[in-house]
Amino acid sequence: MENKAKIVEVKNLVKNYGTFCAVKDVSFDVFENDVFGFLGPNGAGKSTTIRTILSLIKPTSGTINLFGKSLIDNRNFILSKIGCIVEKPDFYKYLSAQKNLELFARISGNSITKLKISELIDFVGLNGREKDKVSGFSHGMKQRLGIAQTLLHNPDLIILDEPTTGLDPQGIIDIRNLILQLKNEKNKTVIISSHILSEIELIANRMIIINKGKTLVQGGVSELLNSQEIIVVFKVDTVDKALFLLQQSSFSNCEITLQDSSILIHTSTDSIPIINKLFCDNDINVSSIETKRKLEDYFLRLINN
Amino acid sequence: MIIKSTYNELLKIAYKPRSYIGIAGIMIIIAIILFAMKVDGSFYISLITGQFEQSLLFEGTILNGNLIAYIIIQMLIIHVPLLIAFVTGDLISGESAMGTIRLLLTKPVSRNTILLSKFFASCIYTFIVILCLAFMSFVLGKLFFGVGDLIVLKSDGLIVFQENDITWRFLYGFAIAFLSLVTVATLALTLSCFSENSIGPIVTTMGIILLFTIIGSMDVPVFDTIRPFLFTTHMAAWRFFFDDPLNMTHILYSIAILVAHISVLLAIAFYKFNKKDILS
Numbered sequence: 001m002e003n004k005a006k007i008v009e010v011k012n013l014v015k016n017y018g019t020f021c022a023v024k025d026v027s028f029d030v031f032e033n034d035v036f037g038f039l040g041p042n043g044a045g046k047s048t049t050i051r052t053i054l055s056l057i058k059p060t061s062g063t064i065n066l067f068g069k070s071l072i073d074n075r076n077f078i079l080s081k082i083g084c085i086v087e088k089p090d091f092y093k094y095l096s097a098q099k100n101l102e103l104f105a106r107i108s109g110n111s112i113t114k115l116k117i118s119e120l121i122d123f124v125g126l127n128g129r130e131k132d133k134v135s136g137f138s139h140g141m142k143q144r145l146g147i148a149q150t151l152l153h154n155p156d157l158i159i160l161d162e163p164t165t166g167l168d169p170q171g172i173i174d175i176r177n178l179i180l181q182l183k184n185e186k187n188k189t190v191i192i193s194s195h196i197l198s199e200i201e202l203i204a205n206r207m208i209i210i211n212k213g214k215t216l217v218q219g220g221v222s223e224l225l226n227s228q229e230i231i232v233v234f235k236v237d238t239v240d241k242a243l244f245l246l247q248q249s250s251f252s253n254c255e256i257t258l259q260d261s262s263i264l265i266h267t268s269t270d271s272i273p274i275i276n277k278l279f280c281d282n283d284i285n286v287s288s289i290e291t292k293r294k295l296e297d298y299f300l301r302l303i304n305n
Numbered sequence: 306m307i308i309k310s311t312y313n314e315l316l317k318i319a320y321k322p323r324s325y326i327g328i329a330g331i332m333i334i335i336a337i338i339l340f341a342m343k344v345d346g347s348f349y350i351s352l353i354t355g356q357f358e359q360s361l362l363f364e365g366t367i368l369n370g371n372l373i374a375y376i377i378i379q380m381l382i383i384h385v386p387l388l389i390a391f392v393t394g395d396l397i398s399g400e401s402a403m404g405t406i407r408l409l410l411t412k413p414v415s416r417n418t419i420l421l422s423k424f425f426a427s428c429i430y431t432f433i434v435i436l437c438l439a440f441m442s443f444v445l446g447k448l449f450f451g452v453g454d455l456i457v458l459k460s461d462g463l464i465v466f467q468e469n470d471i472t473w474r475f476l477y478g479f480a481i482a483f484l485s486l487v488t489v490a491t492l493a494l495t496l497s498c499f500s501e502n503s504i505g506p507i508v509t510t511m512g513i514i515l516l517f518t519i520i521g522s523m524d525v526p527v528f529d530t531i532r533p534f535l536f537t538t539h540m541a542a543w544r545f546f547f548d549d550p551l552n553m554t555h556i557l558y559s560i561a562i563l564v565a566h567i568s569v570l571l572a573i574a575f576y577k578f579n580k581k582d583i584l585s
Contacts, residue, residue, distance in 0.1 A: 054411045056583035080413035090404030094320050103316060106309045109413040149408070 004031040006068070007157055007189045008053065013062035015048050015213075022048045024213040025062075030157075030191060030206070035183050037204030037221065038193035039299070045213040046193040047087060050161050053191075054084055066157070080109035083155035085163055089146025093135035097126055097145050100134060101152060108153035120148040125174075140171045147178060158182060159191045164199060172199075179203050197299050201225055209299060231297050232272055233290040234279065235262045242284050249278060307418050307425075314426035318392060324430065327388030328437050331381065335441040338377055339449055342368065346450075370447030371455040371471050375547070377442035382482060382540065386489040386514055389434060393427040394493035394506035397578065401501045401585045410583055420498075420578045424571065427490040435483045443475055457547045464549050478543035481556070484563045485540040489514065491567045492536075495574040501585050533558075536566045 008030035015023040023045045030036040040046045051057040053064055055075050064071040066078045091100045098117060105112035121130045124144040134142065143163065150158055160179070164172045180203055182188040194200050200207050201221060208218035217224060236242045242263050246256055255266040265275065272289060279286050318324045342349065346368045397420075400406035409419065455466040466474065492513065496506035517537035520528050532538055542559035545552060 051407075051583065056407060056410055058580070058582060076413040076415060078413075079411060082411070084411050086407040086411065088404065090408065092317060092320070092405055093403070094322065095317075099316075099320070103313050104408065104412065106313055107306065107409075107412045107414045 004033065006030070007032055007034070007066065008036075008191070009063075009065040010049070010053065011063045011065075013049060013052060013064065014060045015045075015052060015057060016060045022213050023052070023059075026208075026210060026213070026215050027062075028208045028215070028218055030189060032189055033183060033187055034206050035179060035190045035192065035204045037200030037207030038191060038210075039195065039197060039200050039207055040193075040210040041195050044195075044211045046195075046210060047161055048213075049210070050084075050159060050191070050193055051086060054082065054086065054159065055079070056086065076109070080153065081156045082159060083150035083153065083157070084159040084161070085143075085146040085150055086159075086161045088139075088165070089142045089149070091134040091142065091145060091149075094133060096131050096133055097121065097137070098130040100145065101149060104149050105152050110153040112152055117148075117152070120151055123151075124148045139166045140168065143167060143171065143175070147175070151182075155188070157189045157191070161193045162195070163192065164194070164196075176203055225293055229266060230269060231292040232265050232267055232275070233259075233262050233288075233292065234265070234275065234286055235288040235290075236279060237261070237285040237287070239263055241282070242279055245278060245282055245284070246275070251275065306414055307422055310414055310418055310422035311425045311429075314396070314422050315429060318426055318430050321392075321395075323395070324392050327385075327391060327434055330388055331385065331434065331437055332441060334381060334384065335377055335438075335445070338380065339373065339445060342373055342376070343449060346373075367453070367456055368450060369453030369455075370443070370450045371453060371466075371468070371475075373446035373450050374442040374475060375455060375457065377446065378438070378478070378482070378543065381438060381442075382485075382543070385434060385438065385486060386540070387511055389427075389431055389486050389490050390493040390507050390510040392430055393490040394497050394510055395503040396423045396427065396494055397497040398500040398506050399497075399503045401583075402503055404585060406583055406585060416579050417575060420494075420575060424491065424494060424574075427494055428487055431486045431490050432483060435479055435486065438482075439475070439479050455547075459548075464547070466547070466549070474546040478546045481546070481559065481563075482540075482543045484560065484567075485536070485542065488536045488540075488563050488566045488570075491570040491574070495570045495577070498574050498577040498581065534562060536563060539563055 006029055008028075010029075011027050013023055013026045014021070026045070026049055028036075038046050038050065048057060052059050053066070053071070055071060067081060069078060071078055091097075092103070095103065098121065101117045101120065102114070105117060118130075121127055124147050126141065126144055126148065129137075129141065134145065137145065143166075146163075150160070163175050167175065176199070179190055179192065183190055192200070192204065204221050206219065207221050207224065209216045234242065239258055239261055243256065243258065246252065246254075246263070246265065251265060251267065251271065257264045265271075267275075269291070272291070276286060276289065350368050350372075397406070400409060410416065452468055454468050455471050457464045457466065489510065493506050493510040496509050500506050514537055517535045521532050521535055521538045539559035539562050542556065542563075545556045545559065
């Protein structure tokens with residue numbers, strides 16, 4: 001990580017709306033060629049943080065540096081290197097897809113030819129519909145147009161705020177593949193926000209989880225999700241007996257909780273056959289064994305709450 | 306960047322159907338006035354000149370293109386602000402309502418440039434509306450009713466302007482009418498910075514014009530001190546060019562008040578737009 005350039009550096013970001021604190025002391029770094037996942041339930045403060053990075057919202061306190069420069073002092077330079085979709089891709093409905101792209105190309109900071117616009121329309125699969133008014137576009141088509149708009153000026157950093165919301169399964173796969181293509185083939189840095197952990201897991205290499213405006217955890221996706229410790233859920237016919245056996249065994253140090261007819265043990269994958277054998281040898285019928293990663297369970301509980 | 310951004314704003318206005326409602330409205334109203342004057346114009350004129358027929362002898366065609374243009378401007382200057390506000394009140398709030406403001410403000414263009422380009426686009430749109438008004442009233446009026454001296458009814462009597470002394474008065478009159486409409490456009494644009502929907506700024510602009518016009522027309526001493534400073538008082542300043550002799554003090558004072566309103570409103574708009582958090 002050390003040899004990679006820091007593209008985004010957010011330090012102690014706070015945003016208050018009157019007495020309501022939308023973002024409380026959030027700090028994170030995004031490095032070159034990262035796909036950085038921004039995860040949190042609805043209302044966690046993801047969009048506020050992203051809007052602050054894009055200068056749409058002024059922070060109450062904290063510092064934001066992009067490409068090694070302060071956002072406050074170098075707004076136009078920084079924005080010329082960013083392509084983004086914030087929340088949903090809204091365009092001028094009374095203009096055609098091509099006219100919309102031409103309009104944004106004109107103020108994107110770089111000289112963008114009509115050929116480049118045609119190539120992008122082709123790239124996102126909207127060829128043949130470029131002369132149609134956006135008012136007739138489906139959400140998926142608008143999302144594709146949003147991606148084309150994002151790539152217009154060949155930005156170094158791409159910020160996508162919940163890009164798969166409202167898309168059909170194929171659309172989600174297309175967006176996912178596109179992000180990976182941007183990272184792998186075009187060497188772009190991508191920040192993607194989502195409230196779906198599995199989505200982030202599939203494409204991001206680093207991530208942050210925030211809730212109620214606070215950072216809960218951040219780091220490498222593989223380290224965070226594939227840590228040795230997992231939660232194993234044994235569904236058994238006699239929970240009390242199973243609990244007693246575990247407390248008498250070498251697993252007595254593990255965190256054990258009961259949930260209906262299931263027993264939840266915080267342990268490692270290697271322990272599963274040993275515990276299963278212990279139960280079977282003591283005439284406890286095991287009807288199912290399910291594993292949960294600790295972070296996933298934590299995140300799901302967060303979402304459900 | 307300001308030129309590119311202004312071009313974009315003009316493009317948006319040009320492609321928005323609502324932009325043509327104003328121009329179409331003016332054309333329809335003028336067409337109706339021209340038709341009515343062609344059919345019943347002499348009756349209308351006799352209402353004006355009737356009181357002077359005992360003491361004055363009118364020769365030639367009083368109902369000519371110049372008088373028609375004067376009547377049309379007098380009638381339309383009340384309605385045109387609504388048509389202008391209809392477009393300019395939507396320039397920022399419409400972007401918020403549509404969600405395009407998010408995209409627009411993440412481009413490497415400063416908020417000042419975006420607002421300034423919207424202001425310039427408002428001015429150009431207002432100019433086009435005034436041009437339509439001028440063409441329809443002045444050119445078509447002359448085409449259908451011919452030329453001749455202009456008789457203007459004032460509170461203290463009639464003023465007759467010779468045919469060769471009229472065109473420049475109309476040109477300057479349109480120029481000052483443009484300035485007053487730019488004031489309305491700026492008011493609508495400023496209110497647009499405070500709103501997330503298109504209707505609010507348009508209705509509020511009309512409400513302010515209505516309120517100020519009522520205050521300006523009420524003959525109550527308490528309003529005497531504020532009346533000279535209301536922009537609505539100076540929206541009819543184009544009529545000063547149809548005084549003889551010209552009262553330059555009145556004209557310059559009206560221009561100063563309108564320019565001051567534009568400047569103050571723009572300053573408020575810049576402050577608000579720069580401070581605004583984009584939450585839509």
